[in-house]
Amino acid sequence: MQVVLGPNRYGKAETRLVRVVRDGDVHHLKDVNVSTSLSGEMEQVHLTGDNAAVLPTDTQKNTVYAFAKKHGLRQIEDFALLLAAHFVDTQPTIHHARVEIEEYLWRRLPERGHSFVRDGTEVRTCLVHHDRDGRSTVVSGLKDLVVLNSTGSEFHGFLQDGYTTLRPTTDRVLATAVTARWRHARPPADYGPSHARVRQDLLDAFAGTHSLSLQQTLYAMGERALTGGPGLCEIRFAMPNRHHFLVDLAPFGLDNDNEVYYAADRPYGLIEGSVLREDAPDAGFAWE
Incomplete structure (x- = not known):
């Protein structure tokens, strides 16, 4: 050998x-x-x-x-x-x-x-x-951008088996800490305004998307960033689902109409994905 x-x-x-x-x-x-x-x-x-x-x-x-x-x-x-x-x-x-x-x-x-x-x-x-x-390649990005929608998020219609206990919902808290990295097809005149523009596009898409899943929100954010201005060819995300669970207040004789939550830190769902232009050139390197 x-x-x-x-x-x-x-x-x-x-x-x-x-x-x-x-x-x-x-x-x-x-x-x-x-x-x-x-x-x-x-x-x-x-x-x-x-x-x-x-x-x-x-x-x-x-x-x-x-x-x-x-x-x-x-x-x-x-x-x-x-x-x-x-x-x-x-x-x-x-x-x-x-x-x-x-x-x-x-x-x-x-x-x-x-x-x-x-x-x-x-x-x-x-x-x-x-x-x-x-040849130079530039990937800009951000991490730990913590965002939350207190309504406007659903999750239902998912696969279920004998181990499924999660209940479908049509109104939930959606929270995540966004890690996003975007590749430049060509360098901007100034990376500062370019970064600020992409960051704002991500926030606008997160806030403006009625979410049926965090995956759907991820794609909407990527699409907004790629179409919001020139120069980007690909964006990649890692978005943990920061779960918020309703607390059962019935033992105390109290209703809980989507008001009191337990914010769990782990375990958490981790949603990852990339959005790219169809004509995006190969990066030619590992992003890690």
Whole structure:
């Protein structure tokens, strides 16, 4: 039996970076988590321990900090593209770079130029791939966008067997924490407004869809994002169903007309899916 080396990559995960821009008394804050991963001519480091082709992960970390100072950090997609191209273009043994960034959002307190509060749990994301042939692919996204409809959601007509106890309903709470990632067919002029537009499309579709299932809502959100503006070719979702169960108040002599719920955190249904244009080009890489 012959054993060979399969696909591989290495990098520095979760480099935490906070950059403050001081504009007089008004400060601007960027809080990000950067993960870099490189692949290329790595056979010998695996087979013999020869490190001649390896750019140390500590160097990758230092590059993140240095680039934040030299180039600034405005949109995370642009910063990821800059890093990925640098690693591939400056190191002959590196053929592919993957850069993933999470951005944690802060909001300036009113009339306070240098005081901030964390803006909820939502995280902005991006994933960039860059190859030796100069091809770059950008996936923007968000996670932990928590949304809830207190009515306008049903669930019935599903398969049932001897283990089914769930009752059909024509009025339920629908809640989820959206993770969405969208691929750009062509880069926008500015990733900031593009991200804001897609995020608003997702919210509008969630709120405006009378839902018969979370799957139906997922598709409606994807369709709205793809048709709401130019430049996107595919969007992928992971949406946990944050179940809200009516509490039985009958033992206390009380009615419960869709008013008092128990919000369960687990187990939960997990709905995943993608929506794409028919002419969407192949991504050419794994999204993970």
